[in-house]
Amino acid sequence: MSRRKIVAGNWKMNKNNNDALQLIRDILATNLPRDIHTVLALPSIYLKNGVDMLKHIFGIDVAAQNCHQEQSGAFTGEISAPMLSSISVPYVVIGHSERRQYFYENNEQLAQKVDAALANGLQPIFCCGESLDIRKSGDHVIYVSEQIRESLFHLSDDKWANIIIAYEPIWAIGTGETASPGQAQEMHAALRSMIGIEKSADIADNLSILYGGSVKSTNAADIFRGADVDGALVGGASLDAGGFLEIVDALAQS
Numbered sequence: 001m002s003r004r005k006i007v008a009g010n011w012k013m014n015k016n017n018n019d020a021l022q023l024i025r026d027i028l029a030t031n032l033p034r035d036i037h038t039v040l041a042l043p044s045i046y047l048k049n050g051v052d053m054l055k056h057i058f059g060i061d062v063a064a065q066n067c068h069q070e071q072s073g074a075f076t077g078e079i080s081a082p083m084l085s086s087i088s089v090p091y092v093v094i095g096h097s098e099r100r101q102y103f104y105e106n107n108e109q110l111a112q113k114v115d116a117a118l119a120n121g122l123q124p125i126f127c128c129g130e131s132l133d134i135r136k137s138g139d140h141v142i143y144v145s146e147q148i149r150e151s152l153f154h155l156s157d158d159k160w161a162n163i164i165i166a167y168e169p170i171w172a173i174g175t176g177e178t179a180s181p182g183q184a185q186e187m188h189a190a191l192r193s194m195i196g197i198e199k200s201a202d203i204a205d206n207l208s209i210l211y212g213g214s215v216k217s218t219n220a221a222d223i224f225r226g227a228d229v230d231g232a233l234v235g236g237a238s239l240d241a242g243g244f245l246e247i248v249d250a251l252a253q254s
C-alpha cells in the first residue's frame with residue numbers, strides 16, 4: 001500500500017453508548033473530504049456498531065485501541081486480534097504510550113501484538129514517542145528509533161505495506177502543549193530516513209507516519225506542512241465532530 005493521508009481519532013476511554021453512536025452519526029453528517037482516510041479508534045464495546053454504521057461509507061473506518069498478542073486463551077478481560085477480525089475491524093492501535101505507561105507494555109510484547117494483528121488481517125497503527133526527560137536529554141531520535149527497531153524490524157518487507165506509524169511525544173499528549181511543526185517534521189524525517197537506510201527506500205517512501213499530541217483545529221494546518229507528516233492521531237479534539245472535521249479538512253488542504 002502506498003503512503004496515505006490519514007486522520008485517526010483516538011477516543012480513549014470516553015463516551016457512553018448513546019453519546020458514542022451519536023458522535024459517529026455527527027461525524028458522518030459532516031462533509032468528510034474523500035481523499036483523506038478517516039479512522040475512529042473506538043472503545044471496544046462500540047466497535048461492532050461502528051463497523052456496521054461505516055461499512056458502506058467510503059474512506060472512513062474503525063480501529064480498536066489495543067489487542068492481545070495471543071490468539072485466544074485464559075486472559076480475562078482481553079480482546080484478541082481474531083475477535084477483532086471476526087467483526088471486520090480493519091485497524092488496531094498498538095503501543096499507545098498510555099498502554100506502555102499504565103499497562104507496562106514493552107517493545108518485545110508490542111512486536112508480538114503487531115504479529116498477531118497482521119496475522120489476522122488487521123493493520124497496526126503503531127505508536128512510538130519519548131518522555132519529556134528523554135526529549136530534554138537530546139536522545140529522542142535514538143530512543144524512538146529503538147522502539148521501532150525492537151517492535152517492527154523483525155517484519156518481512158511485504159508486511160510493511162500494512163503498517164502505519166504514529167509518533168506521539170508523551171509530553172504533548174493531553175497537555176495542550178504540542179510539538180512544534182519543526183519538532184514533528186524533524187522526528188518524522190529522521191524515522192523515515194532510518195527506515196530507508198536500514199530496511200529499504202521503498203518501505204520508507206510508502207510508509208504513512210502520523211503525528212499525535214494535542215493536535216487541534218487551530219494547530220493542525222501548521223503541523224501538516226511537514227513533508228514527512230502524513231496525518232494525525234488525535235485524542236481530545238476527536239471527541240467533537242466539528243473540530244475533528246476541521247482537522248481532516250486541514251490535512252486535505254495541506
Ligand code: 13P
Pocket residue numbers: 010096168172173174175176212213214215233234235236237
Ligand atoms: P491528545 O490529542 O488528547 O493530546 O491525545 C493524543 C493521543 O494520545 C492520541 O492517541
